[in-house]
Amino acid sequence: MFHLSKQELQKGLAGHTAQEIYQQPEVWKESLSIFEERKEEIYNFLNSIYIKHEKVRVILTGAGTSAFAGDILVPELQKQDQGNIQFEAIATTDIVSNPTNYLFKDTPTILVSFARSGNSPESLAAVKLATDIIDHFYQVNITCNPQGKLVINTKNNENSLTILTPEKAHDQGFAMTSSFTSMMVICYLVFSKDATANEKLQTVIANGERLVEDLVSAIEEVLSHDMERIVYLGSGSLGQFAHEAALKMLELSAGKVVAVHESSLGFRHGPKSILNDKSIVVLFMSQDAYTRKYDMDMLKELSGEPKDIKTVVLTETADEEIKKYANWAVVVNSSKQLLGNDFYLSLLYALFVQTLALKKSIQLGITPDNPSPDGSVNRVVQGVTIYPI
Incomplete structure:
Protein backbone atom coordinates (compact mmCIF):
# COMPACT_ATOMS: atom_id res chain seq x y z
CA MET A 1 0.00 0.00 0.00
CA ASP A 194 -28.30 17.38 -8.07
CA ALA A 195 -30.52 14.65 -9.55
CA THR A 196 -27.43 12.86 -10.91
CA ALA A 197 -25.58 12.73 -7.57
CA ASN A 198 -25.78 8.95 -7.23
CA GLU A 199 -24.47 8.39 -10.75
CA LYS A 200 -21.72 11.00 -10.37
CA LEU A 201 -20.56 9.55 -7.07
CA GLN A 202 -20.32 6.11 -8.66
CA THR A 203 -17.95 7.69 -11.20
CA VAL A 204 -15.97 9.32 -8.38
CA ILE A 205 -15.73 5.98 -6.56
CA ALA A 206 -14.52 4.11 -9.67
CA ASN A 207 -11.83 6.74 -10.27
CA GLY A 208 -10.88 6.74 -6.60
CA GLU A 209 -10.30 2.99 -6.68
CA ARG A 210 -7.86 3.50 -9.54
CA LEU A 211 -6.15 6.54 -8.05
CA VAL A 212 -5.23 4.96 -4.72
CA GLU A 213 -3.22 2.44 -6.73
CA ASP A 214 -1.75 4.82 -9.32
CA LEU A 215 -1.01 8.08 -7.47
CA VAL A 216 1.99 6.98 -5.47
CA SER A 217 4.49 6.89 -8.35
CA ALA A 218 3.75 10.52 -9.31
CA ILE A 219 3.90 11.54 -5.66
CA GLU A 220 7.31 9.93 -5.21
CA GLU A 221 8.56 11.89 -8.23
CA VAL A 222 7.28 15.12 -6.70
CA LEU A 223 8.95 14.31 -3.38
CA SER A 224 12.30 13.75 -5.10
CA HIS A 225 12.42 17.57 -5.31
CA ASP A 226 14.04 19.23 -2.28
CA MET A 227 10.88 20.86 -0.95
CA GLU A 228 10.75 23.17 2.06
CA ARG A 229 7.63 25.11 1.13
CA ILE A 230 4.39 24.07 -0.55
CA VAL A 231 1.57 26.26 -1.80
CA TYR A 232 -1.91 24.99 -2.66
CA LEU A 233 -4.01 27.07 -5.06
CA GLY A 234 -7.56 26.80 -6.37
CA SER A 235 -10.64 28.83 -7.18
CA GLY A 236 -14.09 28.83 -5.58
CA SER A 237 -14.74 25.56 -3.75
CA LEU A 238 -11.27 24.39 -4.69
CA GLY A 239 -9.76 27.50 -3.17
CA GLN A 240 -11.46 26.44 0.06
CA PHE A 241 -10.22 22.87 -0.46
CA ALA A 242 -6.69 24.29 -0.70
CA HIS A 243 -7.02 25.25 2.98
CA GLU A 244 -7.56 21.61 3.93
CA ALA A 245 -4.70 20.49 1.67
CA ALA A 246 -2.29 22.88 3.39
CA LEU A 247 -3.45 21.76 6.84
CA LYS A 248 -2.84 18.09 5.96
CA MET A 249 0.76 18.81 5.01
CA LEU A 250 1.29 21.01 8.05
CA GLU A 251 -0.17 18.39 10.41
CA LEU A 252 1.62 15.34 9.03
CA SER A 253 4.97 17.10 8.59
CA ALA A 254 4.68 18.43 12.18
CA GLY A 255 5.21 21.93 10.81
CA LYS A 256 8.54 21.11 9.14
CA VAL A 257 7.13 21.96 5.72
CA VAL A 258 5.77 25.49 5.37
CA ALA A 259 2.33 24.91 3.84
CA VAL A 260 0.03 27.73 2.75
CA HIS A 261 -3.11 28.11 0.68
CA GLU A 262 -4.61 30.85 -1.45
CA SER A 263 -7.01 31.38 -4.34
CA SER A 264 -5.55 31.36 -7.84
CA LEU A 265 -6.36 35.04 -8.32
CA GLY A 266 -5.52 36.04 -4.75
CA PHE A 267 -2.01 34.59 -4.87
CA ARG A 268 -0.63 37.59 -6.75
CA HIS A 269 -1.77 39.98 -4.03
CA GLY A 270 1.16 39.45 -1.70
CA PRO A 271 1.19 35.72 -0.81
CA LYS A 272 3.30 34.94 -3.89
CA SER A 273 6.24 36.39 -1.93
CA ILE A 274 6.65 33.03 -0.19
CA LEU A 275 8.09 31.33 -3.28
CA ASN A 276 11.75 30.35 -3.39
CA ASP A 277 13.88 27.71 -5.12
CA LYS A 278 12.65 25.00 -2.74
CA SER A 279 8.95 25.60 -3.36
CA ILE A 280 6.29 23.41 -4.92
CA VAL A 281 2.96 24.83 -6.04
CA VAL A 282 0.00 22.46 -6.31
CA LEU A 283 -2.79 23.90 -8.45
CA PHE A 284 -6.29 22.42 -8.30
CA MET A 285 -7.73 23.01 -11.76
CA SER A 286 -11.48 23.69 -11.90
CA GLN A 287 -13.68 21.81 -14.35
CA ASP A 288 -15.61 25.02 -15.03
CA ALA A 289 -14.41 26.47 -18.34
CA TYR A 290 -14.66 30.09 -17.18
CA THR A 291 -12.95 29.54 -13.81
CA ARG A 292 -10.32 27.39 -15.44
CA LYS A 293 -9.03 30.36 -17.45
CA TYR A 294 -7.88 32.06 -14.25
CA ASP A 295 -6.26 28.86 -12.96
CA MET A 296 -4.45 28.44 -16.28
CA ASP A 297 -3.19 32.02 -16.23
CA MET A 298 -1.60 31.39 -12.84
CA LEU A 299 0.03 28.20 -14.09
CA LYS A 300 1.52 30.05 -17.08
CA GLU A 301 2.79 32.81 -14.80
CA LEU A 302 4.45 30.33 -12.45
CA SER A 303 6.14 28.50 -15.34
CA GLY A 304 7.83 31.78 -16.32
CA GLU A 305 9.25 32.49 -12.85
CA PRO A 306 13.06 32.81 -12.69
CA LYS A 307 13.09 30.81 -9.45
CA ASP A 308 13.26 27.02 -9.62
CA ILE A 309 9.62 26.54 -8.66
CA LYS A 310 8.02 23.18 -9.40
CA THR A 311 4.32 22.96 -10.25
CA VAL A 312 1.88 20.09 -9.84
CA VAL A 313 -1.51 20.42 -11.53
CA LEU A 314 -4.47 18.26 -10.63
CA THR A 315 -7.06 18.21 -13.39
CA GLU A 316 -10.17 16.24 -14.24
CA THR A 317 -9.16 15.30 -17.78
CA ALA A 318 -5.97 15.26 -19.82
CA ASP A 319 -4.97 18.64 -21.22
CA GLU A 320 -2.01 19.25 -23.52
CA GLU A 321 -1.69 22.88 -22.47
CA ILE A 322 -1.34 21.87 -18.82
CA LYS A 323 1.36 19.35 -19.75
CA LYS A 324 3.24 22.12 -21.54
CA TYR A 325 3.46 24.37 -18.48
CA ALA A 326 3.36 22.03 -15.44
CA ASN A 327 6.17 19.87 -14.10
CA TRP A 328 3.63 17.21 -13.18
CA ALA A 329 0.04 16.83 -14.40
CA VAL A 330 -2.21 14.42 -12.50
CA VAL A 331 -5.46 13.41 -14.23
CA VAL A 332 -8.12 12.18 -11.80
CA ASN A 333 -11.00 11.18 -14.10
CA SER A 334 -10.27 8.48 -16.64
CA SER A 335 -13.92 7.78 -17.49
CA LYS A 336 -16.03 9.28 -20.27
CA GLN A 337 -18.48 10.64 -17.67
CA LEU A 338 -17.58 14.21 -16.70
CA LEU A 339 -18.26 15.03 -13.06
CA GLY A 340 -19.90 18.41 -13.55
CA ASN A 341 -18.80 20.34 -10.46
CA ASP A 342 -15.75 21.00 -8.33
CA PHE A 343 -17.14 19.32 -5.21
CA TYR A 344 -16.83 15.92 -6.89
CA LEU A 345 -13.31 16.81 -7.99
CA SER A 346 -12.34 17.75 -4.43
CA LEU A 347 -12.96 14.16 -3.30
CA LEU A 348 -10.48 12.83 -5.86
CA TYR A 349 -8.00 15.65 -5.26
CA ALA A 350 -8.14 14.75 -1.55
CA LEU A 351 -6.59 11.35 -2.27
CA PHE A 352 -3.56 13.08 -3.78
CA VAL A 353 -2.99 15.69 -1.06
CA GLN A 354 -3.47 13.19 1.76
CA THR A 355 -1.07 10.68 0.21
CA LEU A 356 1.47 13.43 -0.53
CA ALA A 357 1.39 14.52 3.13
CA LEU A 358 1.64 10.91 4.32
CA LYS A 359 4.69 10.18 2.15
CA LYS A 360 6.38 13.48 3.04
CA SER A 361 5.86 12.75 6.73
CA ILE A 362 7.62 9.40 6.38
CA GLN A 363 10.38 10.97 4.28
CA LEU A 364 11.04 13.40 7.15
CA GLY A 365 11.20 10.57 9.69
CA ILE A 366 7.92 11.55 11.34
CA THR A 367 5.25 9.09 12.52
CA PRO A 368 2.09 9.98 10.54
CA ASP A 369 -0.29 8.26 12.97
CA ASN A 370 1.04 10.49 15.75
CA PRO A 371 3.07 13.37 14.26
CA SER A 372 2.96 15.38 17.49
CA PRO A 373 4.04 12.99 20.27
CA ASP A 374 4.82 15.92 22.59
CA GLY A 375 1.09 16.65 22.77
CA SER A 376 1.31 20.20 21.43
CA VAL A 377 -1.67 19.32 19.21
CA ASN A 378 -4.08 16.46 19.82
CA ARG A 379 -6.51 14.27 17.90
CA VAL A 380 -9.37 15.72 19.97
CA VAL A 381 -8.55 19.31 20.90
CA GLN A 382 -7.66 19.98 24.52
CA GLY A 383 -7.10 23.03 26.67
CA VAL A 384 -10.19 24.98 25.58
CA THR A 385 -12.01 26.98 28.25
CA ILE A 386 -15.66 27.70 27.43
CA TYR A 387 -16.96 30.86 29.09
CA PRO A 388 -20.60 31.54 29.91
CA ILE A 389 -22.25 34.24 27.83
Whole structure:
Protein backbone atom coordinates (compact mmCIF):
# COMPACT_ATOMS: atom_id res chain seq x y z
CA MET A 1 0.00 0.00 0.00
CA PHE A 2 1.51 3.33 -1.18
CA HIS A 3 4.90 1.56 -1.52
CA LEU A 4 5.24 1.44 2.28
CA SER A 5 7.17 -1.26 4.11
CA LYS A 6 5.55 -3.73 6.51
CA GLN A 7 7.15 -1.87 9.40
CA GLU A 8 5.79 1.49 8.23
CA LEU A 9 2.33 -0.03 7.89
CA GLN A 10 2.21 -1.02 11.53
CA LYS A 11 -0.63 0.59 13.45
CA GLY A 12 0.67 3.52 15.42
CA LEU A 13 3.36 4.32 12.85
CA ALA A 14 1.73 5.01 9.48
CA GLY A 15 -0.69 2.09 9.32
CA HIS A 16 -3.85 3.81 10.52
CA THR A 17 -3.33 6.86 8.33
CA ALA A 18 -2.34 4.88 5.23
CA GLN A 19 -5.34 2.55 5.53
CA GLU A 20 -7.73 5.42 6.18
CA ILE A 21 -6.57 7.22 3.03
CA TYR A 22 -6.60 4.05 0.93
CA GLN A 23 -10.07 2.90 1.98
CA GLN A 24 -11.90 6.09 1.01
CA PRO A 25 -13.53 4.91 -2.23
CA GLU A 26 -15.06 2.02 -0.28
CA VAL A 27 -16.13 4.41 2.49
CA TRP A 28 -17.80 6.70 -0.07
CA LYS A 29 -19.72 3.70 -1.39
CA GLU A 30 -20.90 2.86 2.14
CA SER A 31 -21.81 6.51 2.76
CA LEU A 32 -24.00 6.46 -0.33
CA SER A 33 -25.74 3.33 0.96
CA ILE A 34 -26.33 4.90 4.37
CA PHE A 35 -27.98 7.89 2.73
CA GLU A 36 -30.14 5.76 0.44
CA GLU A 37 -31.38 3.73 3.41
CA ARG A 38 -32.36 6.85 5.36
CA LYS A 39 -33.29 9.19 2.51
CA GLU A 40 -37.02 9.29 3.23
CA GLU A 41 -36.45 9.96 6.95
CA ILE A 42 -33.92 12.71 6.16
CA TYR A 43 -36.13 14.47 3.62
CA ASN A 44 -39.15 14.25 5.92
CA PHE A 45 -37.15 15.90 8.70
CA LEU A 46 -35.91 18.73 6.50
CA ASN A 47 -39.21 19.33 4.72
CA SER A 48 -41.01 19.58 8.06
CA ILE A 49 -38.71 22.53 8.83
CA TYR A 50 -38.91 24.17 5.41
CA ILE A 51 -42.72 24.29 5.38
CA LYS A 52 -42.82 26.00 8.79
CA HIS A 53 -40.65 28.96 7.82
CA GLU A 54 -40.50 31.39 4.93
CA LYS A 55 -36.68 31.30 4.98
CA VAL A 56 -34.27 28.91 6.68
CA ARG A 57 -30.61 29.48 7.41
CA VAL A 58 -28.37 26.38 7.19
CA ILE A 59 -25.02 26.78 8.92
CA LEU A 60 -22.36 24.16 8.20
CA THR A 61 -19.96 24.10 11.12
CA GLY A 62 -17.01 22.34 12.67
CA ALA A 63 -13.43 23.10 13.69
CA GLY A 64 -10.28 22.63 11.62
CA THR A 65 -10.83 20.07 8.87
CA SER A 66 -14.50 19.77 9.85
CA ALA A 67 -14.90 23.51 9.28
CA PHE A 68 -13.21 23.28 5.88
CA ALA A 69 -15.76 20.64 4.83
CA GLY A 70 -18.44 23.30 5.14
CA ASP A 71 -16.32 25.88 3.32
CA ILE A 72 -15.97 23.50 0.35
CA LEU A 73 -19.64 22.52 0.22
CA VAL A 74 -21.39 25.86 0.65
CA PRO A 75 -20.60 27.46 -2.75
CA GLU A 76 -21.96 24.45 -4.63
CA LEU A 77 -25.01 23.92 -2.39
CA GLN A 78 -25.96 27.59 -2.55
CA LYS A 79 -25.62 27.62 -6.33
CA GLN A 80 -27.99 24.66 -6.57
CA ASP A 81 -30.61 26.03 -4.16
CA GLN A 82 -31.38 29.71 -4.54
CA GLY A 83 -34.84 29.52 -2.99
CA ASN A 84 -35.72 29.89 0.69
CA ILE A 85 -32.57 28.19 2.01
CA GLN A 86 -29.45 30.22 2.80
CA PHE A 87 -26.29 28.13 3.21
CA GLU A 88 -23.35 29.47 5.20
CA ALA A 89 -20.13 27.96 6.53
CA ILE A 90 -19.11 29.26 9.96
CA ALA A 91 -16.49 27.52 12.10
CA THR A 92 -17.45 26.52 15.64
CA THR A 93 -14.36 28.41 16.79
CA ASP A 94 -15.91 31.60 15.41
CA ILE A 95 -19.38 30.87 16.76
CA VAL A 96 -18.06 30.19 20.26
CA SER A 97 -15.83 33.26 20.45
CA ASN A 98 -18.32 35.64 18.79
CA PRO A 99 -21.81 34.12 19.13
CA THR A 100 -23.80 37.32 18.71
CA ASN A 101 -22.07 37.97 15.37
CA TYR A 102 -23.34 34.71 13.91
CA LEU A 103 -26.43 33.48 15.78
CA PHE A 104 -29.67 35.42 15.38
CA LYS A 105 -32.70 35.00 17.62
CA ASP A 106 -35.41 35.52 15.00
CA THR A 107 -33.81 33.57 12.12
CA PRO A 108 -34.86 29.88 11.87
CA THR A 109 -31.59 27.95 11.69
CA ILE A 110 -30.38 24.43 11.02
CA LEU A 111 -26.91 23.85 12.47
CA VAL A 112 -25.11 21.09 10.56
CA SER A 113 -22.31 19.87 12.81
CA PHE A 114 -19.42 17.97 11.23
CA ALA A 115 -17.60 15.99 13.93
CA ARG A 116 -15.24 13.06 13.95
CA SER A 117 -15.36 12.45 17.71
CA GLY A 118 -18.41 14.52 18.60
CA ASN A 119 -16.61 15.55 21.78
CA SER A 120 -14.79 18.72 20.75
CA PRO A 121 -15.53 21.46 23.29
CA GLU A 122 -16.28 24.04 20.58
CA SER A 123 -18.78 21.74 18.85
CA LEU A 124 -20.70 21.19 22.06
CA ALA A 125 -20.51 24.86 23.03
CA ALA A 126 -21.73 26.03 19.60
CA VAL A 127 -24.83 23.86 19.97
CA LYS A 128 -25.48 25.14 23.49
CA LEU A 129 -25.16 28.76 22.37
CA ALA A 130 -27.43 28.25 19.38
CA THR A 131 -30.02 26.52 21.57
CA ASP A 132 -30.00 29.43 24.01
CA ILE A 133 -30.03 32.23 21.42
CA ILE A 134 -32.17 31.05 18.46
CA ASP A 135 -35.94 30.71 18.85
CA HIS A 136 -36.41 28.15 16.05
CA PHE A 137 -33.31 25.99 16.21
CA TYR A 138 -32.70 22.61 14.53
CA GLN A 139 -29.71 20.29 14.28
CA VAL A 140 -28.25 17.84 11.80
CA ASN A 141 -25.26 15.98 13.23
CA ILE A 142 -22.98 14.29 10.70
CA THR A 143 -20.50 12.44 12.83
CA CYS A 144 -18.33 9.33 13.01
CA ASN A 145 -18.80 8.49 16.69
CA PRO A 146 -22.11 7.04 17.94
CA GLN A 147 -20.87 7.49 21.51
CA GLY A 148 -19.89 11.14 21.13
CA LYS A 149 -21.56 13.75 23.30
CA LEU A 150 -22.95 15.46 20.21
CA VAL A 151 -25.03 12.34 19.52
CA ILE A 152 -25.89 11.50 23.13
CA ASN A 153 -27.04 15.04 23.91
CA THR A 154 -29.57 15.05 21.06
CA LYS A 155 -31.16 11.63 21.53
CA ASN A 156 -34.97 11.84 21.60
CA ASN A 157 -34.82 15.46 20.44
CA GLU A 158 -37.44 15.86 17.71
CA ASN A 159 -35.64 18.94 16.36
CA SER A 160 -32.40 17.02 15.81
CA LEU A 161 -31.25 14.42 13.31
CA THR A 162 -28.02 12.40 13.53
CA ILE A 163 -26.44 10.70 10.54
CA LEU A 164 -23.50 8.43 11.29
CA THR A 165 -20.74 7.87 8.76
CA PRO A 166 -19.53 4.30 8.07
CA GLU A 167 -17.82 2.86 11.15
CA LYS A 168 -14.43 2.63 9.44
CA ALA A 169 -14.54 6.38 8.71
CA HIS A 170 -13.95 7.04 12.42
CA ASP A 171 -10.24 7.68 11.83
CA GLN A 172 -7.81 6.37 14.42
CA GLY A 173 -4.88 8.27 12.95
CA PHE A 174 -4.18 11.85 13.97
CA ALA A 175 -5.23 13.52 10.71
CA MET A 176 -8.79 13.48 9.41
CA THR A 177 -8.97 11.66 6.08
CA SER A 178 -11.84 9.16 5.70
CA SER A 179 -13.90 11.10 8.22
CA PHE A 180 -13.48 14.34 6.25
CA THR A 181 -14.52 13.02 2.85
CA SER A 182 -17.30 10.73 4.11
CA MET A 183 -18.94 13.58 6.04
CA MET A 184 -18.80 15.75 2.91
CA VAL A 185 -20.37 13.00 0.78
CA ILE A 186 -23.25 12.56 3.21
CA CYS A 187 -23.87 16.29 3.59
CA TYR A 188 -23.86 16.80 -0.16
CA LEU A 189 -26.42 14.03 -0.63
CA VAL A 190 -28.62 15.45 2.14
CA PHE A 191 -28.82 19.01 0.79
CA SER A 192 -27.94 18.81 -2.91
CA LYS A 193 -30.52 19.33 -5.66
CA ASP A 194 -28.30 17.38 -8.07
CA ALA A 195 -30.52 14.65 -9.55
CA THR A 196 -27.43 12.86 -10.91
CA ALA A 197 -25.58 12.73 -7.57
CA ASN A 198 -25.78 8.95 -7.23
CA GLU A 199 -24.47 8.39 -10.75
CA LYS A 200 -21.72 11.00 -10.37
CA LEU A 201 -20.56 9.55 -7.07
CA GLN A 202 -20.32 6.11 -8.66
CA THR A 203 -17.95 7.69 -11.20
CA VAL A 204 -15.97 9.32 -8.38
CA ILE A 205 -15.73 5.98 -6.56
CA ALA A 206 -14.52 4.11 -9.67
CA ASN A 207 -11.83 6.74 -10.27
CA GLY A 208 -10.88 6.74 -6.60
CA GLU A 209 -10.30 2.99 -6.68
CA ARG A 210 -7.86 3.50 -9.54
CA LEU A 211 -6.15 6.54 -8.05
CA VAL A 212 -5.23 4.96 -4.72
CA GLU A 213 -3.22 2.44 -6.73
CA ASP A 214 -1.75 4.82 -9.32
CA LEU A 215 -1.01 8.08 -7.47
CA VAL A 216 1.99 6.98 -5.47
CA SER A 217 4.49 6.89 -8.35
CA ALA A 218 3.75 10.52 -9.31
CA ILE A 219 3.90 11.54 -5.66
CA GLU A 220 7.31 9.93 -5.21
CA GLU A 221 8.56 11.89 -8.23
CA VAL A 222 7.28 15.12 -6.70
CA LEU A 223 8.95 14.31 -3.38
CA SER A 224 12.30 13.75 -5.10
CA HIS A 225 12.42 17.57 -5.31
CA ASP A 226 14.04 19.23 -2.28
CA MET A 227 10.88 20.86 -0.95
CA GLU A 228 10.75 23.17 2.06
CA ARG A 229 7.63 25.11 1.13
CA ILE A 230 4.39 24.07 -0.55
CA VAL A 231 1.57 26.26 -1.80
CA TYR A 232 -1.91 24.99 -2.66
CA LEU A 233 -4.01 27.07 -5.06
CA GLY A 234 -7.56 26.80 -6.37
CA SER A 235 -10.64 28.83 -7.18
CA GLY A 236 -14.09 28.83 -5.58
CA SER A 237 -14.74 25.56 -3.75
CA LEU A 238 -11.27 24.39 -4.69
CA GLY A 239 -9.76 27.50 -3.17
CA GLN A 240 -11.46 26.44 0.06
CA PHE A 241 -10.22 22.87 -0.46
CA ALA A 242 -6.69 24.29 -0.70
CA HIS A 243 -7.02 25.25 2.98
CA GLU A 244 -7.56 21.61 3.93
CA ALA A 245 -4.70 20.49 1.67
CA ALA A 246 -2.29 22.88 3.39
CA LEU A 247 -3.45 21.76 6.84
CA LYS A 248 -2.84 18.09 5.96
CA MET A 249 0.76 18.81 5.01
CA LEU A 250 1.29 21.01 8.05
CA GLU A 251 -0.17 18.39 10.41
CA LEU A 252 1.62 15.34 9.03
CA SER A 253 4.97 17.10 8.59
CA ALA A 254 4.68 18.43 12.18
CA GLY A 255 5.21 21.93 10.81
CA LYS A 256 8.54 21.11 9.14
CA VAL A 257 7.13 21.96 5.72
CA VAL A 258 5.77 25.49 5.37
CA ALA A 259 2.33 24.91 3.84
CA VAL A 260 0.03 27.73 2.75
CA HIS A 261 -3.11 28.11 0.68
CA GLU A 262 -4.61 30.85 -1.45
CA SER A 263 -7.01 31.38 -4.34
CA SER A 264 -5.55 31.36 -7.84
CA LEU A 265 -6.36 35.04 -8.32
CA GLY A 266 -5.52 36.04 -4.75
CA PHE A 267 -2.01 34.59 -4.87
CA ARG A 268 -0.63 37.59 -6.75
CA HIS A 269 -1.77 39.98 -4.03
CA GLY A 270 1.16 39.45 -1.70
CA PRO A 271 1.19 35.72 -0.81
CA LYS A 272 3.30 34.94 -3.89
CA SER A 273 6.24 36.39 -1.93
CA ILE A 274 6.65 33.03 -0.19
CA LEU A 275 8.09 31.33 -3.28
CA ASN A 276 11.75 30.35 -3.39
CA ASP A 277 13.88 27.71 -5.12
CA LYS A 278 12.65 25.00 -2.74
CA SER A 279 8.95 25.60 -3.36
CA ILE A 280 6.29 23.41 -4.92
CA VAL A 281 2.96 24.83 -6.04
CA VAL A 282 0.00 22.46 -6.31
CA LEU A 283 -2.79 23.90 -8.45
CA PHE A 284 -6.29 22.42 -8.30
CA MET A 285 -7.73 23.01 -11.76
CA SER A 286 -11.48 23.69 -11.90
CA GLN A 287 -13.68 21.81 -14.35
CA ASP A 288 -15.61 25.02 -15.03
CA ALA A 289 -14.41 26.47 -18.34
CA TYR A 290 -14.66 30.09 -17.18
CA THR A 291 -12.95 29.54 -13.81
CA ARG A 292 -10.32 27.39 -15.44
CA LYS A 293 -9.03 30.36 -17.45
CA TYR A 294 -7.88 32.06 -14.25
CA ASP A 295 -6.26 28.86 -12.96
CA MET A 296 -4.45 28.44 -16.28
CA ASP A 297 -3.19 32.02 -16.23
CA MET A 298 -1.60 31.39 -12.84
CA LEU A 299 0.03 28.20 -14.09
CA LYS A 300 1.52 30.05 -17.08
CA GLU A 301 2.79 32.81 -14.80
CA LEU A 302 4.45 30.33 -12.45
CA SER A 303 6.14 28.50 -15.34
CA GLY A 304 7.83 31.78 -16.32
CA GLU A 305 9.25 32.49 -12.85
CA PRO A 306 13.06 32.81 -12.69
CA LYS A 307 13.09 30.81 -9.45
CA ASP A 308 13.26 27.02 -9.62
CA ILE A 309 9.62 26.54 -8.66
CA LYS A 310 8.02 23.18 -9.40
CA THR A 311 4.32 22.96 -10.25
CA VAL A 312 1.88 20.09 -9.84
CA VAL A 313 -1.51 20.42 -11.53
CA LEU A 314 -4.47 18.26 -10.63
CA THR A 315 -7.06 18.21 -13.39
CA GLU A 316 -10.17 16.24 -14.24
CA THR A 317 -9.16 15.30 -17.78
CA ALA A 318 -5.97 15.26 -19.82
CA ASP A 319 -4.97 18.64 -21.22
CA GLU A 320 -2.01 19.25 -23.52
CA GLU A 321 -1.69 22.88 -22.47
CA ILE A 322 -1.34 21.87 -18.82
CA LYS A 323 1.36 19.35 -19.75
CA LYS A 324 3.24 22.12 -21.54
CA TYR A 325 3.46 24.37 -18.48
CA ALA A 326 3.36 22.03 -15.44
CA ASN A 327 6.17 19.87 -14.10
CA TRP A 328 3.63 17.21 -13.18
CA ALA A 329 0.04 16.83 -14.40
CA VAL A 330 -2.21 14.42 -12.50
CA VAL A 331 -5.46 13.41 -14.23
CA VAL A 332 -8.12 12.18 -11.80
CA ASN A 333 -11.00 11.18 -14.10
CA SER A 334 -10.27 8.48 -16.64
CA SER A 335 -13.92 7.78 -17.49
CA LYS A 336 -16.03 9.28 -20.27
CA GLN A 337 -18.48 10.64 -17.67
CA LEU A 338 -17.58 14.21 -16.70
CA LEU A 339 -18.26 15.03 -13.06
CA GLY A 340 -19.90 18.41 -13.55
CA ASN A 341 -18.80 20.34 -10.46
CA ASP A 342 -15.75 21.00 -8.33
CA PHE A 343 -17.14 19.32 -5.21
CA TYR A 344 -16.83 15.92 -6.89
CA LEU A 345 -13.31 16.81 -7.99
CA SER A 346 -12.34 17.75 -4.43
CA LEU A 347 -12.96 14.16 -3.30
CA LEU A 348 -10.48 12.83 -5.86
CA TYR A 349 -8.00 15.65 -5.26
CA ALA A 350 -8.14 14.75 -1.55
CA LEU A 351 -6.59 11.35 -2.27
CA PHE A 352 -3.56 13.08 -3.78
CA VAL A 353 -2.99 15.69 -1.06
CA GLN A 354 -3.47 13.19 1.76
CA THR A 355 -1.07 10.68 0.21
CA LEU A 356 1.47 13.43 -0.53
CA ALA A 357 1.39 14.52 3.13
CA LEU A 358 1.64 10.91 4.32
CA LYS A 359 4.69 10.18 2.15
CA LYS A 360 6.38 13.48 3.04
CA SER A 361 5.86 12.75 6.73
CA ILE A 362 7.62 9.40 6.38
CA GLN A 363 10.38 10.97 4.28
CA LEU A 364 11.04 13.40 7.15
CA GLY A 365 11.20 10.57 9.69
CA ILE A 366 7.92 11.55 11.34
CA THR A 367 5.25 9.09 12.52
CA PRO A 368 2.09 9.98 10.54
CA ASP A 369 -0.29 8.26 12.97
CA ASN A 370 1.04 10.49 15.75
CA PRO A 371 3.07 13.37 14.26
CA SER A 372 2.96 15.38 17.49
CA PRO A 373 4.04 12.99 20.27
CA ASP A 374 4.82 15.92 22.59
CA GLY A 375 1.09 16.65 22.77
CA SER A 376 1.31 20.20 21.43
CA VAL A 377 -1.67 19.32 19.21
CA ASN A 378 -4.08 16.46 19.82
CA ARG A 379 -6.51 14.27 17.90
CA VAL A 380 -9.37 15.72 19.97
CA VAL A 381 -8.55 19.31 20.90
CA GLN A 382 -7.66 19.98 24.52
CA GLY A 383 -7.10 23.03 26.67
CA VAL A 384 -10.19 24.98 25.58
CA THR A 385 -12.01 26.98 28.25
CA ILE A 386 -15.66 27.70 27.43
CA TYR A 387 -16.96 30.86 29.09
CA PRO A 388 -20.60 31.54 29.91
CA ILE A 389 -22.25 34.24 27.83
